[in-house]
Structures are given as C-alpha cells and as structure tokens.
Amino acid sequence: MRDLPPRKVLVTGASGFVGKKIIERLLQQGCEVRGLCRSKQSDLEKAGVEMIYADLADAKTCRKACEGRDTTFHTAAKVGIWGKYQEFLDTNVSGTQAIINGCRDFLVKKLIYTSTPSVVFNGSSIIGGDESLPYGERIPCHYPTTKVTAEKAVLSAHDLPPGHLKTVALRPHLIWGPGDTNLIPRVLERARKGRLRIVGEGDNRVDLTYIDNVVDAHLQAEIALDREAANPGGNAYFISNDEPVKLWPWINELLDEFAIPRIEKRISLKSARRLGTVMESVWRTLRLKSEPPMTRFVASELAKDHWFDLSAAKRDLGYSPRVSMSEGLSRLLHHMRS
Numbered sequence: 001m002r003d004l005p006p007r008k009v010l011v012t013g014a015s016g017f018v019g020k021k022i023i024e025r026l027l028q029q030g031c032e033v034r035g036l037c038r039s040k041q042s043d044l045e046k047a048g049v050e051m052i053y054a055d056l057a058d059a060k061t062c063r064k065a066c067e068g069r070d071t072t073f074h075t076a077a078k079v080g081i082w083g084k085y086q087e088f089l090d091t092n093v094s095g096t097q098a099i100i101n102g103c104r105d106f107l108v109k110k111l112i113y114t115s116t117p118s119v120v121f122n123g124s125s126i127i128g129g130d131e132s133l134p135y136g137e138r139i140p141c142h143y144p145t146t147k148v149t150a151e152k153a154v155l156s157a158h159d160l161p162p163g164h165l166k167t168v169a170l171r172p173h174l175i176w177g178p179g180d181t182n183l184i185p186r187v188l189e190r191a192r193k194g195r196l197r198i199v200g201e202g203d204n205r206v207d208l209t210y211i212d213n214v215v216d217a218h219l220q221a222e223i224a225l226d227r228e229a230a231n232p233g234g235n236a237y238f239i240s241n242d243e244p245v246k247l248w249p250w251i252n253e254l255l256d257e258f259a260i261p262r263i264e265k266r267i268s269l270k271s272a273r274r275l276g277t278v279m280e281s282v283w284r285t286l287r288l289k290s291e292p293p294m295t296r297f298v299a300s301e302l303a304k305d306h307w308f309d310l311s312a313a314k315r316d317l318g319y320s321p322r323v324s325m326s327e328g329l330s331r332l333l334h335h336m337r338s
Contacts, residue, residue, distance in 0.1 A: 004223060006030035010069040010108075012062075012099060013076030014051065015039050017180055018114055018172075021215050022073050023049060036065050037076065056095025066102030071222055074099050074154075075114040077147065079182075081298055082283065082291040085142045092146035093153070100157045100167075107163035110225045112218050113154040115169040117207075117238060117308065118144035121297070125204070125305035131236060131312050140280075141297035151236060158234035166225040169236040170217055173308065177211035177328055178335035187251060191260050195293065200269040200303030202248045207240035207307040210328035213321045214239060220317045232316040243325045244307035257333055272299035 009026055013019035014035030026033050027047055034050040035041065045051055054061040056076055066072055078091035096113070103111050120129065121136040121144050135152075139145045151169045158167040176183050190196045217239045224232045252262040267275075276299045279292035313319040323331070 002223070003029045003219075004226075006032070007070040008032045008034075008068055010034045010036065010065055010072040012036045012056070012065075012072070012074045013114075014044060014049070015041050016075060017182070017211065018175060018214055018218075019073070019075040020044070021179065021211055022075065022218055023047075025215050025219060034065065034069065036062065055091070056098070057090040059094060059098035059101075062095060062098035063102035063105065066099065066108050067106045069103075069106070069108050071110040071112070072099060072103055072108050073112050073114070073218055073222075077114070077143075077150075079143055080291065081141055081143065081295050083142060083289075085146075088142040088146040092143070093149045096150040097153055100153060100165075103165050104157065104160070104163060108165060109163070110222055111154060111157070111165060111167045112221050112225075113151065113167065113169045114218070115151045115154075115171045115236060116144060116147050117171045117173045117306065119148045119151055119171065119236075121300075123300050123304075126307065127205075127305050128307065128309045129238070130309040131238065139297070141295065144297075155234050155236060166231070166233040168221045168225060168232050168234070170214075170221060170239050171236060172209045172214045172217065172239040173306065174206065174208040174240075175211055175214050176208055176332070178332055179211065180332075184254070184332065187254070188258060188260065191251075191255050191263060194261075196251075196263045197272075198248050198263055198266045199272045199299055202266065204247055204303060204305045205244040205307050206247045206305065207242075207244050208325070209240045210321070210323045210325070212323045212328075213241060216322060217313065217317065217319050220319050224317045230316065235312075235316070237313040237317060237319075238308035238310060239313055239319065240308055240310060241321045241323075241325050241328070242310050243321075244305075245325065247302070254329070269299060269303040272303065275299075 015037040036052045120133040121139050135148050154167050276294045276296040283292045
C-alpha cells in the first residue's frame with residue numbers, strides 16, 4: 001500500500017483503539033497530527049501529537065478542531081449496548097454533525113468516518129451481505145440506531161460546497177488485536193467468571209477484523225478519495241478479515257490458549273431474547289447504569305450469522321486484509337503473554 005505525502009490530519013477518538021492506531025501510522029508517515037478525545041494522552045503528546053481534550057457533545061470545540069486540516073478521521077463514538085439515548089444522540093449524531101460542519105467550514109478535503117455493520121441490523125442472519133442491505137429499522141439498541149443517523153449525515157455531506165468535501169464511511173466488524181481493551185478482554189473475563197453461554201445452535205459464522213487491517217482500510221479510503229474517476233466518496237463499505245469463523249469454536253480455541261474452561265452450557269435464542277427483554281425492563285425501571293448481562297440485541301448478535309461480501313471495498317478502495325486471522329491470533333497471544 002502506497003503512502004500519501006505528509007499532511008495535516010485530525011483524528012477524533014484519539015484515545016480509542018482505532019484512533020490511536022491510526023495516529024501511530026500517520027506519525028510514521030510524517031504527518032502533522034491533531035487528536036481529539038476526552039482523556040489526557042501523555043504518550044501521544046510526547047510523540048508530538050497536538051491534543052484537544054473535549055467531549056463530542058462540545059460542538060464548538062469539535063468544529064474548531066477541523067481548522068487547518070487536510071483530512072479528518074472521525075473514529076470517536078459512544079459505544080455500548082446500554083445507556084441513555086440522549087448521551088448516544090449527543091455524541092454519535094450531534095458530535096458527528098459538528099465534525100461535518102467543521103470540515104465544510106474550514107474546507108477540509110476528506111472525511112473518513114468509522115461506522116459499524118450494526119447499521120444494517122435486522123435481527124436476522126447476514127450471510128455474505130453487501131452494501132445493498134438497507135439500514136436497520138427499530139433496532140433495539142441506541143448505539144446502532146444513532147450510528148445510522150450519523151452515517152447518513154456523513155454520506156450526505158459528500159461533494160457539497162463550499163470546498164467540495166469528500167466523505168466515505170467504513171464498517172469494520174468486531175475489531176480485535178493487540179491494544180484491544182474491549183472485545184477479547186471482555187470475552188476472557190466473562191469466561192473466567194463462568195458468565196458466558198452459547199446462544200442458539202452454536203454454529204453461526206461471523207466476521208472479525210484485525211486492527212492493522214482496519215487501519216489499512218482507513219488509509220486506503222483516504223487515498224481512494226483522491227481519484228477523479230470511480231471515486232468512492234458518498235459510499236459506505238464493509239470491512240473485515242474476509243475469513244468468517246464459527247464464533248463459538250473460535251472463542252473456545254482462544255480460551256484453550258489461556259487455560260480457561262471451554263464454554264459448554266447453552267441457551268436457546270428464544271430464551272436469550274426473552275431473558276434480554278426482562279433484563280432491559282428491570283434495568284430501565286431501576287435506572288441501572290451498568291450493562292444488562294443480556295439484551296435482545298446481544299442475543300441476536302451472539303446467535304446469528306454476520307459475515308459480509310467485501311467485493312466493493314476491494315474494488316473501490318483497493319482493500320485486501322494483510323494480516324490473516326491465524327497471524328493476528330499469533331500476534332495477539334504474543335502481546336498478551338509478554
């Protein structure tokens with residue numbers, strides 16, 4: 001993959017898994033990087049990153065952060081399966097609109113938005129799904145619901161004056177690898193505590209995406225937005241390792257590496273959904289801030305197939321996963337054991 005010349009870049013979500021990894025790659029390319037996040041990042045400051053500390057709900061600061069940038073990578077979001085709708089709305093929708101406004105007002109040339117495949121959630125299996133899938137409706141989770149609105153806003157902003165901003169949205173699925181503090185660590189923690197159950201038949205296939213491949217996709221999208229012909233601007237693309245795995249056998253093989261007992265206990269999807277409905281009601285009634293152990297959204301995600309056709313990303317972005325699932329697992333295990 002070729003690199004663009006050094007440029008001035010804004011990365012939102014600079015403290016996050018994806019944002020920080022993108023920043024590392026940009027610094028290697030000699031870019032002048034500005035990071036936006038809420039928590040202090042001394043390591044990034046020492047590396048020469050200009051840091052702005054603000055919440056995405058702070059529209060004025062977010063807009064101003066775009067000033068003088070050539071490219072913006074908008075990776076920041078409020079994620080999770082539970083929480084107040086207003087908080088998701090303020091961060092994922094209003095915050096994204098502030099970034100769009102900043103890019104347009106300060107004539108930023110490119111905006112690459114980190115979306116999620118959950119925007120097409122419909123409660124059913126997705127087998128080789130492509131970008132023709134419609135946005136989900138009545139999704140029982142605030143995160144994907146607000147990401148739908150945000151992604152639409154980003155794509156609608158493509159090629160609008162002033163400045164003719166180029167925009168693209170990427171939908172990486174289940175990001176993992178060294179530095180991940182969410183996906184794999186949570187699986188291991190819950191397994192150690194005996195809090196995991198196989199939901200459904202246990203043979204569902206899912207896509208995962210190794211972090212280096214996610215970074216590659218973002219930088220390749222930035223390059224592709226320079227094209228005059230067949231420009232990917234205004235479109236969304238699924239991103240993954242292009243190696244769907246059977247979810248529960250893959251998790252059990254991971255548990256074997258850490259001498260954690262395999263997951264054998266099961267719960268039917270119907271029972272898991274029913275349990276999720278009850279827990280959501282209890283958590284809502286008692287106004288609990290912690291995440292329920294089960295929700296309707298999680299039940300479907302754990303039991304259904306979710307893997308995607310990457311033909312569009314390969315064709316339009318030149319995307320091809322560099323790090324395979326097996327190599328990624330080897331790197332992750334080395335990192336976690338060192």
